Amino acid sequence: MFRKIAVIILCVSSILVGAQDYSASWKGYFSFYNVKTVVEGNSKIYAAADNAVFVYDKQTNDIHEITTINGLSGETISTIYYSDAYELLVVGYENGLMEIVFDNDNDVLTIVDILDKVTIPPTSKRINHFYAFNNLVYISTRYGVSVFDLERLEFGDTFFIGNGGTQVQVNQTTVYDNYIYAACAGDQGLRRASLLDTNLIDFNNWETVTTGSFIAVTTQGDNLYAVRSDRRLFKIENGLFTELIQFGDSPLDVQAVNNNLVVTTRNNMFVYDTMFNLVSQLDIDSNFTTQYTSGVADTNYMFVGTRDFGVLKVDLFNTSTIEEIHPNGLLLNRPFGLQAEPNGLWVTFGEHDLWYNPYPLNSRGISHLKHGEWINTAYSDLFDAKCLNKISVNPFNKNQVFISSFFNGLLELNDEIPTFLYNETNSALESLVLANNPSYVDIRIGASAFDSNGVLWVTNGFSEHQIKSLNPSSNQWKSYSIDQIVPEPALNHGFKDIIVDNNGVKWMTAGYSYGVIAFNENGGNPKMKAIYSEEQNMPFTFSTAIAMDKRNQLWIGTYRGLRVLYNTSDIFENDNIQVNEIIIEEGGIAKELLFQQYITDIKVDGSNNKWIGTSDSGIFYFSADGQKTIYHFTTENSPLPSNVIQDISIDEVNGVVYIATSRGLVSFLSGSSSPFTTLEKAYAYPNPVRPNFNIVEDKVKIKDISENVNIKITDIEGNLVAEGQSRTNQRYGGYNLEIDGGTAYWNGKNLANNIVASGVYLVMLSDLDTYETKVLKIMVVR
Template sequence: MRSSVFKIFILVLGISTSCYAQDFSALWQGHFSYNSIVDVVSGENKIYAAAENAVFAYDTTTNQIITITTVEGLSGDSITTIYYSEVYQYLLIGYDSGLIELYSETDASVLSIVDILDKQNITPANKIINHFYEDNGLVYISADYGISIYDLSGLEFGDTYFIGDNGSQISVKQTTISNNEIFAACYYGNGVKKANLSNPNLIDYQQWTTVAFGSYLTVSTFNDKVYTANVNNNIYEITDTTTSVVATLPSTALDAEVSGGYITFTMADVSYVYGADLQSLNDFYPNIDFDTSFTASVVLDNEVYIGTTDFGVLKIGVNTTETYISIKPNGPLFNSVFRLNSDSEIVYATFGDYSNTTNPFPLRSRGLSYYRNEEWISIPYDSIFEAKNLSEISINPFNTRQVFISAPHSGLLELNDFVPTELYNQNNSGLEPLGAESVRITATKFDSDGLLWSVSSRIESPLKSYNPTTGNWQSYSFSSLIEDPDDEDGFFDIEIDNNGTKWIGSYDNGLLAYNESISNSPLRNINTSDATIDPFTRFVSLAIDNNSQLWVGTTDGLRVLYNTTGFYEDTSPSLSKIIILEDGIAKELLEGQVITDIEVDGSNNKWISTSDAGVFYVTSDGQTTIYQFTQDNSPLPSNSVNDLSLDSDNGIVYIATDKGLLSFKAGGSDTKDTLDDAFVYPNPVRPEYQILGFSDLNDITKGVKVSGLTDNVNVKITDIEGNLVAEAQSNINLRSSNTSYNFAIDGGTAVWNGKNLANNVVRTGVYLILISDLDSFETKVLKVLIVR
């Protein structure tokens, strides 16, 4: 279902098929990583750096950093190159798909240029955008098929040049113009080609002359001379039709940039800065503090800005060897977040993973990140006892500064006050390895008593409990059900209900339930003999909702176990599909989708993520889809979503995709046990807030909010004279309802749009908020001042 907060703008100019990106609201926030830089270019008092799929601008006079992400309208695809036009104040962004986006600094808009992306006669593998070169308002686009021209004044395409033999498509890495001639550095042995720009027939490949043979990576005009670098690490000067070696690089050139009166050549292990006549001025290397690889370099105001794969952009003076200064926006270590946890006031993110058979290989040596006080802080790999593939995160509910993170292959990592303190494995705990050392612990969960439960794949006793207070470990065997635990079986998720039953999703043994308090048969399962389950279905994600129903995410859609309390007494328990009506036709909700995670909010609504269809937000029974977020209708950079996590106190859902992490202000919150902490905000409501009369209560950035509500309340709003202005009741007046309420309740939060029962905006004055708990009969009165 499309959300009303999104708008699409289409702009067609000349022969260019283009569209403006969506106008996203303040409900979204991007949490992208800017450690790995693809390209760096300069503008007037600014440098621009492209990370994997986001861009930032750094003002060299104010040190201010602004980010340009999917929230601002970028696609989220993989960026390959960028260019800034000072004349037009446009930032051009090229992608590996052939997409080009034009970001206008004057109005912060994004124009998507899809001509190359949609071109039928160019294979997708050849559409990679390699380089932009501007001359007289025309941008020469170097791509793996040839060269295209884009007019910045008219925002339309001109000619495309296929300059290979017989007009074939060849890879062009860079272009430059000198003395009215265009030069193209071509790869795969196609040399450097040139042509006269006065020639009106440059679409004819025969009008292009090869002036250097071999495979070339860069070509640049510097002080009226043309320089090119080839794969043999030589830099040549091109004069007419002759070439001469003027310098030799120590390794392959990744980038060449003319800027600030210098030319730089960047290699993975060094950046060279040259002056006139290619005089070597300085060279810069990674060091012990910044052990990384370089990707691109640019000079502005005698400062060198070097893109790296690990530390953002490094700044250093052209003529100095002083310490680097790292420049980058705040963000997590990597974009591909595997697991999240926001159960406390801190958001934790891990970047390991494992396969769909719970195989952790290839092992990933990565640290972790946590978001605290609106700042990302990272713990590097060398601080976590060499724990590989950090994955599931569990926070001790009785000590939220104690965190346990599963590390498939390595064991279980413990953090206290954000400091790694212990790595549990077969040598110091009750954990058992597969073979000699691989502890395949994949899922963990705390129960209500403070015991940490975990499951490890492919061992006889996969279920473990650990008491952080006493240090005691217990093991529980699955041998009564699983005869050969080493036969590629694994476990994906664990959930614990109010009866202490551990529900476990498995690779090859269906849905398992274990309750140690049941003496005769503590272990049961629902396997593929259930008629609702395909024999090859894997049980990936689990969630117990507020009605004690178990929602099950599989590799073949969504299922629900409605009777969890009677599961052990039921002789033939089964899972149910959710059947919905779509255009009057009955169909299964999320049929055939791989469900990667399920989260339950304070209204018992469900957030559901998928492997290739984005995120769904559905009502408590699944019958109505409130939101569906995809790459096409939201800032999601990818439809492949690995995990979700709810900040229930603030009504924020965190969405981890394989290309970046975002958060969405959904509103609502978990309910409280009492009304002691209920409060209203903003208070007072000042005229500049401009929320009164707003109709869509789904935009949580607007409206008067009442938070800290209990599970079943009635809330009345009256004026000071006692006249009823608005009224809402839990589970009846829902924000997610199709009914246009003025006042609605979402879990522990109510939202009022400032209108009375006659649908008119209220006047200036003090209003009373009368809260009544319908179960405990507890009451509370709040006051809010509205100023118009």
Template sequence: MKKLFPYLFLSFTLFSFSQQKLWKGYFSYNEITDVCISPSKVYSSTKNSVFNKEVSSNILTTFTSVNDVKPDEITAVFQTSNKHTLIGNKNGLIILIKPDGSTLNKVDIITDVPVPPNSKRINDFYEFNGKVYVSTQYGISVIKLSNFEIESNFYIGSAGEFIDVLQTTIFNGEIFAATRTQGLKKATLSNPFLYDFSQWSVFNTSNWLSVVTFNNQLVAMNNDGFTYKFLGSTLQQFSNQVGAGLKLRTDNSYLTISNQWQILIYNQSFSLVSIVYQIPNFPDSFTCAITKNDKLYIGTSKNGLFETTVVNPTVFTNISPNGPIEDYAFKVTKTTNDLWLAHGKYDRTYTPDYKLQGISLFNKNNGWSKIPSTDVQGAVSLAVIAENPRNLNEVFVASGHSGMLKFTNKANAFLYNQTNFLETVQLPPPNQNFISVRINGMKYDKDGGLWITNALVDKGIKVLRSNNTWQSYNLSSVVQNPKGIHYGNIDIDKNSTKWVASYGRGVIAFNEKYNNKFIVINEENGNLPSNDVRCVAVDNKNQLWVGTFKGLRILNSVDRFLSENELSTTNIVIQEGDLAQELFYQQVIQDIKVDGSNNKWVSIADAGVFQVSPNGQTTLRRFTKENSPLPSNNVMDIDIDEVSGEVFFATDKGLVSYLGTSTRGDENLENVYAYPNPVRPGYTGTVKISGLMDKVNLKITDIEGNLVFETTSSGGTVEWDTTAFGKYKVASGVYMVFVTSSDAAETTVKKIMVVR
């Protein structure tokens, strides 16, 4: 069973990357790739992170992109005798975590080993006499513990070619290597010419997966389903396996044999101590296992790392840090009280991957929970999420294949599909019975109606009214072949005009309140750079921002829809030195979100995220994997908490957020507050004054009334750098904050204490 346990988390695991603590990580620790031990800790890895458990205190510490561990894809983890953590990756990168928690990326294998980039996977680490032997897809690299530099590389194929080495060990003065295609190879460790392939011989020609030294005997796992110990060159079978063999591990007290569906533990006499076939209530395949201090640690493919006893393993405790279901974060939505994360997927053409997956939920008070895949009515490719603003207990989730789910109180899923108001794709024979209800976009209007797009049918725009009645709108007279249209997102402006992104048809604008008026904006008549529109966003100044597969366009006023029958967009030209160029020229724009200050957050395919000013003329920030805690440059979705200003970035390698300051303006000045307050010695960040109405006048003076700062707010938060108009840091003391609404009808005064 899975037990709740009071594990402690170090605070820096969530925030440590930035000195101003501007980033948070929301990573999954369920898909375990490797496990290892040190004298005091157990270490485990996922594809995108590493965590360890202090055995004596139960403290869990995580290492993610937020504290500068930014892997390609983790394939191996190892703790050295001098307390350094080595993280091996699929691309050959080795990330070194030092004892003080700082990190160093070792790129020697990536840059210096002359093999194709897709042949540098790190399979295993093995330490012996001050050196670490790195088993890789091309051979063996030897790292010196004294400086963590590569001392030599061994290419041990029969003709000196690169071969996949799965694991190495030292036994009786010889180094043994389990290779994927050329059997078990060996050489004399003291031989100074190990880099010469001719110095290596084949010890056994069979297909070996893993090799270790245990109780002064050589033990190896074979691809035939058995594990053997070697008596000289004679094989003695002592264990058979269930499922694909994975790896052998030993802590010198026990030998652990890991298979996909079975974990076996043997003592030093090679007597079977225990077998684990499954973890109760968690049907899952195994990925790795190891023992320490009579405890057994088992990694699974979907449910994290479990701890149990070596003898009589009946009670299993999940010790993975709490997190979402998986790191692949497709769509993220901040509702009033929770963060919803969908893990579905569809490609550029909106073809779904038919993946059945649950939904991850985060609440700041209760942490992570989930709606399991068994509770989503079989709906696959879950994506866009929308909260009912008139009933916060109702949340809708779109499926790229199965229709639309309605959750009440995060449960009780009800599925809208072809049997109740939605429509399925209509294919010709022999596929006429294929059922696929593709909902791609959802947005609530000010009247409480939920507008959706229903792809590949004539009536592609639908609305679920606040009285629970449906209405559909036919696009046959507006666009050619609506049964061939896929849709992106929807946004709705102050006039109730719906702006719909589409694949191949540009932007479709619609307003039922104006005699069902439609206007199509495309390459031919609307100056779009591409009819593949990936996203649309109406900003706070009633401009429409259009992100396409080949760049950005702006409609200067959504009001034009009411009086015109054709609409044309314009590009944004920015000045870079003496060169004028188009903003995001020919770039694939994946998402656009507008924050409380009318800045735009723009996700560019494989290029990270930009924050640009309200008019797009100034780039305020750019975040990439290289310069920020983004775990990937492929940001698929963005959402913003309008109350706190937190900006969420959903990537294919995890969810992170940036603690921005552009919040929505409040309706009054009752909730104005400043933080941090007091400002303590050594603090180098800014003071935020939040809870403001939009466009308030804000003045800060010292206690004697001398003005040190003045501004007009844009949104609900103002930052003060604790200087007097940017010239010098103010002295210790009490500073008064005077806030006046734009119509002078409301005022408030707050105090900030500064201690230098």
């Protein structure tokens, strides 16, 4: 029972939130190379990466992922613990959040007691370690020790064990001879209290065993060990400390598992038996240049977490036998640039900040999802190209890819192989010029896009000619200045987006002063115009995203809201260009859509609907005109790892929306696809519709239809069952037959709103533009 002492009691009951399994519509793409913590339980190895966990079954060698798709929060993990007795995994986070993952179902319980406690400073809420004794888990944190009951799934007492009841950082706890020991940082010593004492919340009942700063304390059978911050390991007997060893590096992880004492440093892993005899020692292998983080061992193998290779499985007695264990995944959980393709995705990780500053420069590779498998290319294989960001795939040669470097130029890959780096010495690309250091080279290549002729257009910020074009077939470069709008290169540091419309006009987001720039080379007599002023109804001069929809309307995201240019055809002739906000009705009140929101990206799907990412509010999915919010996904109602959206890219063939966040990459199967030019390939699925198929919820899909189509569904006798037309029965309109781009959805209901009986149904497709027709048959079995 809790004692009502405000200073030292954390909370009176655990706040539990059941997390949802999102695997039906969502998919996660997480990196598992950087493993922070490794634990063992239930004949499995549990490894925590940045914000996800993978489970390795030692008997079957199967690997299972636990991510935001299964209900994890996506926050940064600090430690984990597995309970064999209760068959559950406890996950602790840097921010104090706790989550419990149960073995036998998909439930994840989110526990926010520590996270929400206002009397604990946010910087002190980090969970450092879990230690279980009987049904209780002792939680080591930066403020002290909290107790969680695994039987009742609720918090117990919290112990502030510093002098005078102050908060002290506890790195690890253990129970030995009916005492709980706490390894404290900051010269707060090794402290203990008797478990027979029912008043451990009273700091006076905690005694200091010895002074100093302690990294770890653990129990191995009848042995009690402690590790001090000076890298010395002690055995404690009858209150006496016996130094056994001083490690060359500071121990990062100390665990007693399977009668072994396992100590992991960044360069070594040591396994000791109950007599402190060294059973095995693992040093850094030349084939796996990395740093170790955490490890466990059984009677045959060591399992050590690494910074770069997931978990290494090493023979206990032949350490040259090493197996790399982790799920297939991308390089990092910090995706920055995306480019989708049918059944694939390119990912870069080269960040720059809001003001187009790439420093400190990062040296990261690239990842390519191809037919369900990740192909990762390390930075060392990319001609030392730093800060890789935007990606363009040649529409006439899908195996040729260009990736912008915001420091080194433009990287070309062919058939997955980096083949050339364009820079100031071998192309028209230009470096910025520093008056005090004229030899310094910094080539800021950002947004890029192909036009309909296969010419690649790239933006070259901080340079005299900020627009460049490359014809890959002839290797011919051309350069263009926009000094009519940007008089000095230093006034425009970069471009977030560039698109080429059907008239060959290049539209660019131009840094934080010039809004959107329209440019056309016009046969050597360039035309250009900027949209950024208040008089043009722009909410801010800083444009951050643009997209041209299927009606040739330009959607503009800014640092402070959304605008649309409805008529783009007369951009150079019209001297009174005006952009418009979108006004929606909400609760009977007229409001501006995304008022004052910092918009990070805009993408248009096959149905002309809009996906709009924001800097802190997740991602929105709007109808074609913006009047209806179809979805608004955040970390609260979806598996988004973060509400900070970095980039969006859509596989229009399969209706997959890829979403890069500041903490990871996920995708959503929207079902929306681009229409086809003919009805030749149209088909329906599932077909037949079997009794176990939920036709009302999951719907029959009629795929690969044309843009302007009429669909009639009749029974075999010709009685009309359902009818729809592309421009009328749009998706999310509540119709029994809805049409969304290249796909139609039938919920199995007839005109009387009843589910149809078993039988054969005819789907009659009519293209309203070409008069092409096609008839499909669907068998429904109920």
